[in-house]
Amino acid sequence: MRAGFIGLGAMGRPMAANLAQAGRLEAVWNRTRARAEAFAAATGVGVATDPGELARRCDALLLCVSADADVLGVVDEAIPHLRPGTLVIDLSTVRPDTARVCDERVRAAGGAFLDAPVSGGVEGARGATLSMMLGGEARDVARARPLLEVLAARIVHLGPAGCGQAAKAVNQAMAAGINQAVSEALAFARALGLPGERVIEAVGGGAAGNWFLTHRGPTMLAGRFDPGFRVALHHKDLEICRDLAAGLGAHLPLVEMTLVHYRRLIDAGAGDLDISALFRHKQALFRG
Amino acid sequence: MRAGFIGLGAMGRPMAANLAQAGRLEAVWNRTRARAEAFAAATGVGVATDPGELARRCDALLLCVSADADVLGVVDEAIPHLRPGTLVIDLSTVRPDTARVCDERVRAAGGAFLDAPVSGGVEGARGATLSMMLGGEARDVARARPLLEVLAARIVHLGPAGCGQAAKAVNQAMAAGINQAVSEALAFARALGLPGERVIEAVGGGAAGNWFLTHRGPTMLAGRFDPGFRVALHHKDLEICRDLAAGLGAHLPLVEMTLVHYRRLIDAGAGDLDISALFRHKQALFRG
Numbered sequence: 001m002r003a004g005f006i007g008l009g010a011m012g013r014p015m016a017a018n019l020a021q022a023g024r025l026e027a028v029w030n031r032t033r034a035r036a037e038a039f040a041a042a043t044g045v046g047v048a049t050d051p052g053e054l055a056r057r058c059d060a061l062l063l064c065v066s067a068d069a070d071v072l073g074v075v076d077e078a079i080p081h082l083r084p085g086t087l088v089i090d091l092s093t094v095r096p097d098t099a100r101v102c103d104e105r106v107r108a109a110g111g112a113f114l115d116a117p118v119s120g121g122v123e124g125a126r127g128a129t130l131s132m133m134l135g136g137e138a139r140d141v142a143r144a145r146p147l148l149e150v151l152a153a154r155i156v157h158l159g160p161a162g163c164g165q166a167a168k169a170v171n172q173a174m175a176a177g178i179n180q181a182v183s184e185a186l187a188f189a190r191a192l193g194l195p196g197e198r199v200i201e202a203v204g205g206g207a208a209g210n211w212f213l214t215h216r217g218p219t220m221l222a223g224r225f226d227p228g229f230r231v232a233l234h235h236k237d238l239e240i241c242r243d244l245a246a247g248l249g250a251h252l253p254l255v256e257m258t259l260v261h262y263r264r265l266i267d268a269g270a271g272d273l274d275i276s277a278l279f280r281h282k283q284a285l286f287r288g
Numbered sequence: 289m290r291a292g293f294i295g296l297g298a299m300g301r302p303m304a305a306n307l308a309q310a311g312r313l314e315a316v317w318n319r320t321r322a323r324a325e326a327f328a329a330a331t332g333v334g335v336a337t338d339p340g341e342l343a344r345r346c347d348a349l350l351l352c353v354s355a356d357a358d359v360l361g362v363v364d365e366a367i368p369h370l371r372p373g374t375l376v377i378d379l380s381t382v383r384p385d386t387a388r389v390c391d392e393r394v395r396a397a398g399g400a401f402l403d404a405p406v407s408g409g410v411e412g413a414r415g416a417t418l419s420m421m422l423g424g425e426a427r428d429v430a431r432a433r434p435l436l437e438v439l440a441a442r443i444v445h446l447g448p449a450g451c452g453q454a455a456k457a458v459n460q461a462m463a464a465g466i467n468q469a470v471s472e473a474l475a476f477a478r479a480l481g482l483p484g485e486r487v488i489e490a491v492g493g494g495a496a497g498n499w500f501l502t503h504r505g506p507t508m509l510a511g512r513f514d515p516g517f518r519v520a521l522h523h524k525d526l527e528i529c530r531d532l533a534a535g536l537g538a539h540l541p542l543v544e545m546t547l548v549h550y551r552r553l554i555d556a557g558a559g560d561l562d563i564s565a566l567f568r569h570k571q572a573l574f575r576g
Contacts, residue, residue, distance in 0.1 A: 208459050
């Protein structure tokens with residue numbers, strides 16, 4: 001199976017690099033062409049001139065972009081050029097509805113679609129330890145598996161098209177609450193005068209232990225907020241959570257709270273920092 | 289070092305059993321004597337008639353009780369009977385001030401005191417995989433270590449007397465936020481119609497992964513809330529967090545929110561359920 005990759009951002013680039021290293025990547029395309037050329041120079045894979053050319057060269061097309069409109073735009077460009085049975089695999093985090101629209105359009109053109117958002121941070125993308133949430137047909141998941149196993153340590157099929165994105169919305173809602181929990185508790189630890197690294201070690205080994213504490217706690221306490229996962233992107237994902245909950249006649253209190261806090265960070269020019277910058281907001285609680 | 293153990297509750301009993309199995313337990317005492325006798329019959333250790341007798345028989349006294357008044361009461365009963373240098377190790381979760389008072393009184397009587405609260409759930413107590421947060425003198429931590437290693441997989445010294453309890457307050461604040469995050473996100477997953485076990489598998493492997501999701505998510509979704517860790521006890525611990533924050537002129541929003549939700553559960557007769565019963569509150573968000 002010859003794969004093409006679209007979107008060489010913070011998550012996409014290391015995932016594409018893992019495919020290239022496994023000898024499974026034919027070519028890449030990126031909206032900013034210089035980024036594709038740099039990647040091609042480093043890995044020896046080809047650069048496509050547009051998503052259509054990439055579709056003609058490959059029988060699996062993987063996407064990792066930021067916004068719903070980007071996913072729909074790239075899929076629409078690729079569709080006229082798809083080979084019969086080509087797998088279109090969207091690794092982006094977008095609305096379940098967007099996944100269902102892509103699924104219909106790709107299927108009508110003779111291809112197959114999987115929504116396949118991932119979690120595990122840039123570390124997970126680099127080390128291929130991601131967790132992947134799949135929506136689509138079981139037979140397409142089976143066909144895609146050899147490729148997906150190059151990217152992810154855990155591959156979970158949740159149901160038909162859109163279910164991967166719905167599970168990712170659950171993941172992003174939980175991530176918001178955990179960011180709140182970790183940043184509030186570490187601001188508390190700092191205010192109590194406790195040694196931060198030892199608190200992370202002790203708490204990380206108990207019933208409050210979590211990935212975010214272990215991976216972002218030390219940098220949070222050091223005041224370093226290099227992404228990681230950008231505030232503006234998590235804000236976008238939490239708007240998806242809010243809308244899905246509203247569609248169920250409900251609201252998600254921690255999601256609402258985090259949207260407010262992230263909006264303040266974005267308005268203060270911190271939208272491109274890692275989400276652990278929420279620590280700044282929590283520290284302010286202790287300054288009266 | 290001959291150890292005595294006081295307090296054979298949900299956490300204390302399996303910890304004492306691990307000490308007995310390691311051949312390090314001389315005798316136990318419990319306020320409800322029948323519980324001590326059942327433990328003695330099962331393990332072959334002795335039963336003391338009161339904390340004073342236990343102190344006379346041992347050179348390390350471990351406590352695992354629920355409330356600050358219980359810790360102070362037991363320590364005051366033991367003090368007149370302490371041997372020179374006896375280690376009094378309090379595994380309970382109480383106020384840092386209580387630990388500092390115990391430290392002063394025990395030290396004045398010629399003994400040594402460590403506050404040593406733990407985290408890791410009843411599973412951690414049984415499997416000796418607990419994380420232990422220590423306050424006290426480094427030389428006493430070193431003396432106690434062979435005993436503590438029977439109980440805990442991670443032993444972290446955070447500073448002088450009271451610092452173990454301060455770190456535990458941070459742990460309990462974080463645990464509250466994580467309970468909020470996990471219960472809200474799983475109620476969302478259920479309302480979205482996703483398969484719960486697969487969501488736990490997928491989310492648990494990513495950046496939102498955490499101990500509580502893996503250990504309490506499945507029972508939460510099954511509507512089973514056997515303790516575990518009781519709502520009423522976590523409520524008590526969060527009052528400690530609230531008071532410590534107030535002493536710093538601050539408040540902890542997730543702690544305050546969780547105190548409100550736990551109070552509702554307690555008033556509804558659910559105070560003896562596991563803290564994952566917060567799921568019930570979150571499910572109600574989706575019922576309009």
